[in-house]
């Protein structure tokens with residue numbers, strides 16, 4: 047069914063404008079009668095943030111911004127799904143065109159600008175799903191601030207209050223490059239204030255139930271000095287984990303030189319080296335204080351395994367789906383099992399961070 051889906055959809059989607067293609071993919075996922083995938087091999091299981099993930103391959107934020115197709119995404123075989131980013135008030139995002147596919151580079155540039163149905167609509171959707179299905183599948187939500195907001199931290203607090211009860215983890219996104227000023231929240235003093243307030247909001251939301259794990263998602267464009275501060279502040283506030291990372295505003299060597307000048311965040315294959323380096327740099331600074339999710343340019347089992355060896359307990363992908371289709375999820379899981387066998391490892395946890403020191407000693411990726 048999934049190979050068929052890819053064979054039929056891929057040529058069609060590639061002909062369309064990227065944003066239309068995305069809308070059509072969401073429609074197809076809503077309608078397609080996808081069968082339940084086979085249970086994952088136990089060797090792929092990962093324990094992190096107090097949760098038990100059936101496999102380490104997650105969907106990154108931005109694909110299902112409004113939590114419309116979460117269950118269909120689990121049918122593709124994902125071990126967890128991060129919906130969002132969502133903002134407190136609905137907002138349209140930037141004018142179109144704002145999404146660009148760089149086919150020759152297997153990359154995407156987006157400047158969507160956190161277009162969102164708003165937290166009320168998204169919370170209602172997640173609550174309805176929760177009521178209908180109970181807690182099936184690990185679902186996270188990525189939260190951000192409205193473009194015109196004055197007190198950004200208050201926006202994250204509002205999202206946590208509305209969403210914590212309906213998800214398994216919350217991701218504080220301070221790294222989207224398309225909301226002016228958002229990434230300044232990664233600066234030490236601002237981050238210190240933000241994390242104090244979001245953790246307080248999470249504790250208040252937990253009064254009636256369990257604490258929802260809170261993750262911080264950072265940009266791959268931080269300097270190593272900034273990263274020292276970010277990890278230090280995150281450790282002081284006992285954050286549950288970090289995602290490394292978001293799209294980059296840098297432009298590593300690209301073939302599609304005309305599109306490369308479009309403003310926005312770059313994702314996909316050309317992001318792999320930079321984001322893997324930042325992941326390893328984060329791993330050596332975190333010293334095991336919390337687990338990491340690696341994202342950026344994963345489009346194969348080898349790429350996913352490289353992230354794990356650089357320090358990721360779990361991985362996420364988005365752009366790889368655009369170029370490799372939804373069969374990529376199953377292919378990565380099969381390859382990971384092979385790589386475990388070849389390396390004579392019993393579990394993925396045995397490989398986490400194995401190469402972090404080597405990666406951080408390499409020349410900085412060009």
Ligand SMILES: Cc1cc2nc3c(=O)[nH]c(=O)nc-3n(C[C@H](O)[C@H](O)[C@H](O)COP(=O)(O)O)c2cc1C
Pocket residue numbers: 106107108109111130131132145154156158160188219222263291292293313314315317341342343344362363364365366
């Ligand atoms: C179209 C698009 C929209 C995105 N929206 C969000 C978002 O709302 N919040 C967020 O934290 N990351 C967002 N991301 C970043 C992804 O979650 C991911 O971190 C990044 O794309 C790197 O992974 P990839 O190379 O596998 O795509 C978006 C990415 C793309 C391509």
